Amino acid sequence: MIDQNYIELQQYPESNDNIHEDDFIINDEDEDDDKNNSLSLTKTQLSLILHRLGYIDLHDLDLNNIQNLPKSAQYMINIINTMSIDTAIEIIRNTLADHIEDVNFPRDEYNLLEKLLHTTSTSKQLTKIEIEDESRIFHNEKSYLNLVDWDLQIRLEAALVHYHSPYPEVRAITEPYDDPTILCETFRAYFIGFAWTFIGSIINTCFVHRIPNISLSSHTVQVLLLPCGKLWAQYIPNKRLKFFRYIIDLNPGPWTYKELMLSTIIYSCSAGVPYSMYNIFVMKLDKFYGLKWVTITFQIFLSVSTQFLGFSFAMVMKKVCVYPSTSIWPSILPTIALNKALMDEEDNSHSMTRFRFFSYVAIFSFLYNWMPSYFFKALANFNWTTWFAPSSIHLVNITGSSKGLGLNPWPTFDWNRIDAGGCLTLPFYSYVNRYIGSILGFLVIVIVYYTNNNYSSYFPINSNYLFNNKAEVYDVHSILNDKNQFDNDKYQQIGPPYFSAANLVIYGAHFCLYPFSILYNFATEWNSMKSSFVSVWISLTDAFKSNSNQFGRYSEDPHCKMMSKYKEVPDWWFITILVVSTSFAIATVTFYDVETPLWGIFLVIFVNFIFLIPLTSIASVTGFSFGLNVLIELIVGYLIPNSGLALITLKAFGYNIDSQASNYITDQKLAHYTHLPPKAVFKGQIISTLINIFVALIITNWLLDSNIPNLCEQNQKYNLECPGANTYFYSSIQYGEIGPAKVFKLYPVFKWCFLLGAILVVPCALFKKYGPRKFTTSFQPTIIMGGFLDFAPYNLSYFTGGLYMSYLFMYKLKTNYLNLWERYNYILSSGLTVGVAFSSLVIFFINLPSLHWWGNTVSYQGIEGGKLSDIWRNVTSSPDGYIGLRKGEFP
Structure with a gap:
């Protein structure tokens, strides 16, 4: 039999303020359910809630002293306790409507919500006093799917989807509340993040041309950031320094979860080598084009413009791929999970803590x-x-x-x-x-x-x-x-290059994928796509308004509510980056002999803008992404024939704009999930990207000037065979110097791949709509x-x-x-x-x-x-x- 001691919980506001110990009262006597607007819960019901929240080892939790429960559990218990049945029903009804076609929403949980909503009034009488065997509730981890206490479970499930997240993978690594007093934007968080950016940029740039490459991944550095922060907190003197009108607090206290996350995001910008480094390798190395005019000024113009143009695009994508709860971005979840494992101080309620595991x-x-x-x-x-x-x-x-x-x-x-x-x-x-x-x-x-x-x-x-x-x-x-320009007489003697079978299929798939991805998403996700374009338009118009609701229709999302405490990055910051990076791009093609007309820059910006919403929408939900490099190669190859330099120049912009936009958006989502101030993330990323650019340029030019024997050749002594640079160069010859017109004459099937991609939309869309x-x-x-x-x-x-x-x-x-x-x-x-x-x-x-x-x-x-x-x-x-x-x- 269950214990009939009741746990009475006081009214707790539906806000994300800090939780205090006096929010809870334990009472061994039954109380009227309406007294003080509170509900009485048995220990079994409380165990059911904790079990559903993921606390497996219930015997390790003290149910008689709720103040000792983890804060996230305390918060959710209060939400459940204060929620009315009518509110819960409305939440469940809206959730079922919003996620009917959501592949990421677990179907068994969706079925449970349907069962709760459609339960008859007779079966609703199944209450706590009729439950006589706790094994019905806790016999396995999926036992919460059994309907044993309708009154409690409908509020429990409504609280989970509305006040935390509809997705278990997100609930697993985020908190349903925020404490804005936790240290985040500190001098040491920036310093440590920038220091590892410097180190990582050196290692990653040195070995990106190696087979297999060696890199200092974000996860690796994330682990190293923890002892750095802990040692700083322990040994650096607690002093304040004045720098102009700013006060720098050297050691404000213990190293925090948010500081670790901010430093991780700062480093993540440098986890990859700037795409323009391939341009520099291909343009300067004698094995490739061997150009002598590729000065450091040109390299700075090219690298800064290609790296930052995508950042400005992120301004209009927040309402599309950051604020919506459906944009879970699966690829970033392990980063948050690791951060939680390294810093979770409430993890002692389990026999195996995350950090120990x-x-x-x-x-x-x-x-x-x-x-x-x-x-x-x-x-x-x-x-x-x-x-x-x-x-x-x-x-x-x-x-x-x-x-x-x-x-x-x-x-x-x-x-x-x-x-x-x-x-x-x-x-x-x-x-x-x-x-x-x-x-x-x-x-x-x-x-x-x-x-x-x-x-x-x-x-x-x-x-x-x-x-x-x-x-x-x-x-x-x-x-x-x-x-190093195309010579047709020589070409007529040598003949065209040929593809392997795998390369043929890959290029054909690329040509199918571009029209298919656009048309299929519009055919099957028309309402979502229309909403996305509306959100982009609203973001653009809001940029010129002083007062606007930054979250729009997502203002009721729990994470958006928590983030509303922090000032959003002003849109004019993004606009400034857009103007500066575009100016650098114009300078790149105007003052240097890259054989690229000015309109080419604006063309690739337009192409990236068209594909931005479909690409980021797909990646934010499924984790799958693809680049526009092949499409840009075709467009440039046709419009600027017989120019490999024009192709690789515009390819750097064409591929990297959406790529960098996606990188910044994912980091924004990281900050959204972990409740970091957006301005801190913005400043950290901008400075980190600049550090990464200049370090990468120094290392790249050192590699090119150090006379490494057989650099970028097969069987090179240090395995510096440059797979990326070789592919880059070959594509510039194939689609730049020779041109896609000749390629399509040699492989006429490629032309039909575009049509095939468009035709395949019809059966796929019909199956998606009418299939089982x-x-x-x-x-x-x-x-x-x-x-x-x-x-x-x-x-x-x-x-x-x-x-x-x-x-x-x-x-x-x-x-x-x-x-x-x-x-x-x-x-x-x-x-x-x-x-x-x-x-x-x-x-x-x-x-x-x-x-x-x-x-x-x-x-x-x-x-x-x-x-x-x-x-x-x-x-x-x-x-x-x-x-x-x-x-x-x-x-």
């Missing part, structure tokens, strides 16, 4: 990663299927991890490869859709290759290189003159089409292992053990990633001697190791000793 996982990952990375490399590249016949071209083509398409039931034991697709971050439906696309892409590549479509059987099946008509890597310098709800809810054809892009040089071996992990953790564990998943899933992901990052850096920098034994060589036998040719058909058997179009027929 993270520590165990990170240590295990650090130690284990030495096996696939150094001692037993076959565990990383576990291409066991090719070991039986390493010289079989067909076996390697299908199952090879290095040279093939990677069809392997278990291809790796290396977390770095397993998590290539974000298996513990992206929703399960998103990962499955993308993997389905990868399988379809695999089948299409095999068909293209083995039917010798466009001579693809004479080239490696899964290569991102360009080839000449003798099946050799295309020497782009052979069709350029002394000024069981399948249509999770059906995401845009992501499926994106799976075609996961080849050349990648393959299925980078995503198969992640599929198993996604099924286990993002589906089975989340479905059956939601509380456990909410507590530990993102911590597991962060711990594994941090361990791998630290051990990889240690292994690289201590420069250990190579271990030559079977476990390190077996994966690189025969074709997979480059010891035998990875080409099936011999070009020498072709007429005249070459393949493709005959001389005189070249486009």
